[in-house]
Amino acid sequence: MxxxxxxxxxxxxxxxxxxxxxxxxxxxxxxxxxxxxxxxxxxxxxxxxxxxxxxxxxxxxxxxxxxxxxxxxxxxxxxxxxxxxxxxxxxxxxxxxxxxxxxxIGGLIVYLNTGNNTYYQQFAEQIIQVPASGSGPVLITSNGQNVDLKKSNSNIDYSQNGTIVLNNDSVIPSFKDEPNVMNQLIIPYGNQSRLVLSDNTVVWLNAGSRLVYPSRFEDKTREVLLFGEAFFEVSKDEKKPFIVKTSDLQIKVLGTQFNISAYTEDKVIQTVLKEGSVSIRNNNSGLFERDLVLKPNQMASFNRISKDTKVYEVDVNYYTLWTKGLLSFDEIDFTRIVKKVERFYNISIGFSEPNLGTTRISGKLDLKQKREEVLEYLEKVSLTTIEKVNDHQYMVKK
Incomplete structure (x- = not known):
């Protein structure tokens, strides 16, 4: 240096x-x-x-x-x-x-940009020690305990008192005098997890994502902080709205099903509504600016650079099938599909020529199959060759 x-x-x-x-x-x-x-x-x-x-x-x-x-x-x-x-x-x-x-890095920047907020203070003040890369999902409990979940597809269930059940087996007890500070679930690339929060809200976290949340919801709102992509089935509670915060947006709901993709490296944040209703607010909105309200089968696409939001009618399945290990796409840029495959298999795929990535392709991938089988299918639908460079790197060629 x-x-x-x-x-x-x-x-x-x-x-x-x-x-x-x-x-x-x-x-x-x-x-x-x-x-x-x-x-x-x-x-x-x-x-x-x-x-x-x-x-x-x-x-x-x-x-x-x-x-x-x-x-x-x-x-x-x-x-x-x-x-x-x-x-x-x-x-x-x-x-x-x-x-x-x-x-x-994303967490630090979010905190600095959101002002003096108790929720973020609790998150930022935790000392986090995460096991080395190569392991499975990592759960950091409210008492600072690090739990390597080992399985690439893990299940974590919280009871109303904060007790945690991991993969329907081991139990982490809750203590009444334990402060209700933030928990964190970290999903490295190549992994996914299903999380049930203490209010019975179900969250599916995709590869390369992190969710910060309390072990119990004791405030007037139920707030979580998301980096990456997650699908939410929010339990209904009219007295306690559920709020998902990202680096640029906050999405407020009462009870609904929706998907958010807010990876730090992506220029666009996508919110897709399956059922119910959600309102979306830019973190930098003025006092009198109205929230954007989505209806089922709509997607709000927020551009981080221009700060513009556009709403589209969509087929929700294209944005939610990943929770079942499937990836469906219709006339989508090859580069966007490649990015999702990279995250799921924890690999890197480059293009020998940039224009190869702009090809629009359609199809459905079964990500539960072996990596090589998925890449062979991508070769067919993209009319390209995907050459293996080493165990973690591939190159797309004509």
Whole structure:
């Protein structure tokens, strides 16, 4: 880590430019690079290294990620001290698994952008120690216990008093004097999990996702924080609305079924409603701006860059079949399907020519099949060849 690297990491405009696309900042850094051409290659290299913190790969070593993470945390520590907020984050960055560092960085940025909120404070103040990558889903309980769920498809059930049953077998008891702080369920790439919350809401979490939630819902609202993709079957409680918060949006419901895809690296957040009704609010909305209300079989697509939201009539099955290990698509860009396959199998698929990814394809994948069988099917529907580079990397060619 050079002095120049440290100089940029300690610049809040630099970090915001990398993790939150902003046209005005993009112009600022374009001008800066034009005026300082001697720094261009190092800035581009540092930007790439920081972006790789968000993905599950082995491009950076654990030591490199820890060093970058600690520099970011040091910067945040100084900013937070100025606003008299205290966060215990160092251990978080020190022990976070390589496979889920993207969620850690996302969590930090969400907290800083949402202001002084008790819910996020509880989340941020937890010291998190996650087992090394390569394991199954990880549950971090309210008392700080780390539980490696081992199975790639796990079941976690919470009772009303906060007792946890794992995979219909082992039990983690709840204690009455235990504070009701945040739990976290972390799903590395190549895994999925089903979670039943204490109010009987059922959540299916897709690969590369994380959900932060209380062991018991004791406030006037039932709030959870999502990174990645999840399908919710919300139990009805008119006195306690259920709210899903993401980095940019919050979705409020009473009792309904819907899917949210809000991966940190995606430019678009998609909310698809199957049953009931949901209202969607941008975290940066003004006081008098109205919430967007969805009807069944509608999808709200929020663009993180333009901040625009568009509503479409859709076939809900295309967005929810992943909960059954299926992936259905109709005239969808090949790159979008590839991204979903990458997450499910924890692999990397590149394109020898960028235009190959723009091909629109249709079909249905059974993700319960072996990886090679799924890739062979993709070759047929895309009229391409998918060559194996190594155990985790593939290349799409004509």
């Amino acid at each position: 050079t002095n120049l690297d440290q100089k940029f990491i300690e610049n809040p405009l630099f970090l915001k430019w990398i993790f939150h696309e902003d046209p005005s900042l993009a112009q600022y850094w374009e001008d800066y690079l034009r005026e300082h051409p001697e720094e261009k290659s190092q800035i581009q290299e540092l930007k790439q290294r920081l972006l790789e913190l968000q993905f599950s790969n082995d491009t950076l070593s654990y030591a490199e990620k820890a060093e970058l993470g600690n520099l970011i945390v040091n910067r945040l520590d100084r900013d937070l001290k100025r606003t008299k907020r205290v966060l215990v984050l160092r251990s978080f960055m020190k022990y976070a698994a390589v496979a889920i560092v993207f969620a850690a």
